Amino acid sequence: MMQLAVRPAPLLSVDDLVVEYGLGNKTVHAVSGVSLQVARGETLGLVGESGCGKSTLGRALLQLRRAKSGRVMFDGQDLTAMEGEALRRMRRRVQLIFQDPIASLNPRRRIGDIVAEPLIIAGVKDAAERKRRVHEVLSAVGLDPDLVAGRLPHEFSGGQCQRICIARALVLHPEFIVCDEPVSALDVSIRAQILNLLEEMKARFGLTLLFIAHDLAVVKAVSDRVAVMYLGRLCEVAPSEQLFARPAHPYTALLLQAIPVPDPDVRPAESVATGEPPSPIAPPSGCRFRTRCPRADQRCSAEIPALRQIGPGQFVACHHPLA
Amino acid sequence: MSAPLLTIEDVAVELPTPRGNLRAVDHVDLSLEAGRTLGIVGESGCGKTMLSRAVLQLLPKKAKLTGRVMFDGQDLVRLAPDSLRRLRGRDLAVVFQDPMTSLNPVLTIGTQLMETIQEHLELDAPAARKRSIELLAAVGIPAPEQRLAQYPHQCSGGMRQRIAIAIALSCEPKLLIADEPTTALDVTIQAQILDLLAREQGRRHMAMIIITHDLGVVAGRADEVAVMYAGRVVERAPTSALFKRMHMPYTEALLAAIPKLDAVPHTPLPAISGRPPDPTRPLKGCSFAPRCNYASGRCHEAKPVLTSAEMPGHLYACFHPIRMAEGIEA
Numbered sequence: 023m024m025q026l027a028v029r030p031a032p033l034l035s036v037d038d039l040v041v042e043y044g045l046g047n048k049t050v051h052a053v054s055g056v057s058l059q060v061a062r063g064e065t066l067g068l069v070g071e072s073g074c075g076k077s078t079l080g081r082a083l084l085q086l087r088r089a090k091s092g093r094v095m096f097d098g099q100d101l102t103a104m105e106g107e108a109l110r111r112m113r114r115r116v117q118l119i120f121q122d123p124i125a126s127l128n129p130r131r132r133i134g135d136i137v138a139e140p141l142i143i144a145g146v147k148d149a150a151e152r153k154r155r156v157h158e159v160l161s162a163v164g165l166d167p168d169l170v171a172g173r174l175p176h177e178f179s180g181g182q183c184q185r186i187c188i189a190r191a192l193v194l195h196p197e198f199i200v201c202d203e204p205v206s207a208l209d210v211s212i213r214a215q216i217l218n219l220l221e222e223m224k225a226r227f228g229l230t231l232l233f234i235a236h237d238l239a240v241v242k243a244v245s246d247r248v249a250v251m252y253l254g255r256l257c258e259v260a261p262s263e264q265l266f267a268r269p270a271h272p273y274t275a276l277l278l279q280a281i282p283v284p285d286p287d288v289r290p291a292e293s294v295a296t297g298e299p300p301s302p303i304a305p306p307s308g309c310r311f312r313t314r315c316p317r318a319d320q321r322c323s324a325e326i327p328a329l330r331q332i333g334p335g336q337f338v339a340c341h342h343p344l345a
Numbered sequence: 346m347s348a349p350l351l352t353i354e355d356v357a358v359e360l361p362t363p364r365g366n367l368r369a370v371d372h373v374d375l376s377l378e379a380g381r382t383l384g385i386v387g388e389s390g391c392g393k394t395m396l397s398r399a400v401l402q403l404l405p406k407k408a409k410l411t412g413r414v415m416f417d418g419q420d421l422v423r424l425a426p427d428s429l430r431r432l433r434g435r436d437l438a439v440v441f442q443d444p445m446t447s448l449n450p451v452l453t454i455g456t457q458l459m460e461t462i463q464e465h466l467e468l469d470a471p472a473a474r475k476r477s478i479e480l481l482a483a484v485g486i487p488a489p490e491q492r493l494a495q496y497p498h499q500c501s502g503g504m505r506q507r508i509a510i511a512i513a514l515s516c517e518p519k520l521l522i523a524d525e526p527t528t529a530l531d532v533t534i535q536a537q538i539l540d541l542l543a544r545e546q547g548r549r550h551m552a553m554i555i556i557t558h559d560l561g562v563v564a565g566r567a568d569e570v571a572v573m574y575a576g577r578v579v580e581r582a583p584t585s586a587l588f589k590r591m592h593m594p595y596t597e598a599l600l601a602a603i604p605k606l607d608a609v610p611h612t613p614l615p616a617i618s619g620r621p622p623d624p625t626r627p628l629k630g631c632s633f634a635p636r637c638n639y640a641s642g643r644c645h646e647a648k649p650v651l652t653s654a655e656m657p658g659h660l661y662a663c664f665h666p667i668r669m670a671e672g673i674e675a
Contacts, residue, residue: 071531072502179620209388210558214602214616221611236532243604243614262610280536282561284603286585289565298503298534 032059033198033230034083039092041082048303052078054254065224065231067245069238073302075254076234080200084116085109114144117191121203123183127175134171137190144194159189162226163219181212188219192227200232205240217243238281242266250274253302253310256329260336270338273311309341317342349376350552351520356412358395358404365625369395371576379519380550384563387573390621393556397522401439402429417519435465438518442525444505448497454508455493458515465516480511484541503534507541514545524556539566560600564588572596575621575632578651582659592654592666595633639665
């Protein structure tokens with residue numbers, strides 16, 4: 023078992039998780055042996071490009087997608103072994119926020135009812151208590167409960183809908199929230215509002231977050247540590263500042279170089295990235311990044327690089343890490 | 346300065362909606378010379394796409410367009426549909442955001458490329474085929490001959506966008522409009538596509554308009570940038586002046602709201618409060634005034650017009666322009 027940056031008893035611990043989908047007679051290797059840990063009160067950023075398995079990993083943590091093998095330990099309990107009522111009870115403590123805030127709200131239901139739904143599922147029978155808690159979270163996310171509770175989702179903008187989704191995720195006072203691309207669908211000016219709100223809510227409700235995104239700058243803004251994922255495997259895990267200052271995996275370096283910087287003095291590096299990610303149906307042998315990697319050699323196609331520690335808190339899965 | 350290839354004069358677009366007329370584009374003036382790149386930046390609903398549709402004369406049927414769009418000596422607004430069709434695809438090309446919907450899913454890539462080529466250039470089928478292969482190779486598609494027989498769903502998003510670019514470039518256009526060309530793509534693929542566009546533009550000396558919501562995309566690649574807000578161009582300047590000495594508070598706020606790679610984690614972002622105004626409601630003053638940190642009473646009463654700054658080519662629409670020795674840190 024891989025031990026990653028162990029601080030006192032992690033809230034969430036993932037051990038060698040494998041998730042696969044059937045596609046006709048083929049298999050999509052979405053997550054192939056991921057191990058990571060998230061400490062209580064921490065925000066772990068998870069970055070990668072489309073199809074790298076980051077959303078599947080997020081869902082597998084919450085048991086919305088069952089793993090083929092491996093374990094997900096939450097606060098000392100094995101979620102992968104849980105079913106039925108026990109799992110439902112556990113879900114009060116772990117919540118999910120999706121990318122598209124408008125699509126994740128039922129267009130025919132009123133905001134007050136949408137936000138109260140988790141309370142009903144959790145068995146809060148007292149209507150006055152439900153109303154009190156709905157008001158509490160709606161105010162917390164910056165909406166006026168009296169004004170919004172009776173309205174329908176279409177009356178709100180994307181940014182406001184995301185606030186409502188956050189309120190719904192918070193209403194059961196969870197300990198852990200998986201945020202799956204929560205700001206990708208939002209405009210720049212609204213994105214900053216929602217990122218600030220997430221930080222505020224994290225402090226106020228004592229949350230632990232897994233923040234999934236494809237935008238490295240967004241991830242850095244909110245994360246204590248960052249995990250980089252490529253084609254179903256983790257490439258690198260490191261404290262945010264360290265990852266950005268001294269990326270050790272060639273893929274992390276490539277991602278960093280590819281980001282367009284809003285500064286005209288920074289000339290875009292010419293064609294840093296070559297090729298495209300291979301299909302997760304037939305991932306390359308050995309290191310999955312080797313087909314695009316400038317440092318790849320024979321060993322990379324023969325041997326899967328294990329995630330190993332190379333510095334304080336920094337782990338990399340590469341046979342030829344950068345300095 | 347040579348005569349501009351494209352001049353947009355006082356263009357306004359209104360769209361009828363059940364809630365009244367929506368001001369999509371609110372009296373915009375822009376111009377672009379051959380071989381130059383103009384970036385148009387703004388958030389959703391700011392009118393940047395509608396403006397490009399006005400240039401292409403591809404507005405929704407009910408849209409009301411006023412003003413003039415002079416392209417290569419002709420007013421596109423008053424051009425007959427026939428002449429327009431001959432122009433579009435040949436001199437005037439476009440690449441859209443989503444390459445899955447802009448390519449026809451039931452036609453092979455070869456058919457789609459050759460259709461455009463044969464429509465506009467007098468080439469027979471073998472010559473058009475040869476040119477298609479050259480174009481696919483030029484946009485970096487491996488094994489171009491095999492690709493011709495394939496359908497769009499057999500290609501990745503990045504490949505599809507390369508194909509859309511190949512089609513756009515097929516008749517050597519004078520102007521290429523790229524409307525969010527990389528928004529649907531991953532960051533490593535985005536860099537490749539932006540490089541490709543820049544390279545082909547240089548090689549062909551064509552003019553290009555890049556429409557994007559991402560200031561990062563235009564920073565290193567456009568000669569000039571126009572920032573749009575609520576249907577209007579609120580600031581326009583050579584790229585480096587825009588980033589270093591912006592005068593418009595909206596430009597400053599937009600740049601500040603982007604998370605920076607060199608910032609320490611958990612730094613609160615200077616967010617812009619509120620949201621853009623409802624474009625169906627009449628607006629008296631500056632459209633950004635309700636969200637602006639510098640706004641005074643005057644900003645709510647009168648509409649600031651585009652004014653020249655001290656630097657040539659730098660225009661801004663603000664009563665309280667930011668004056669600074671050096672811009673905020675990008």
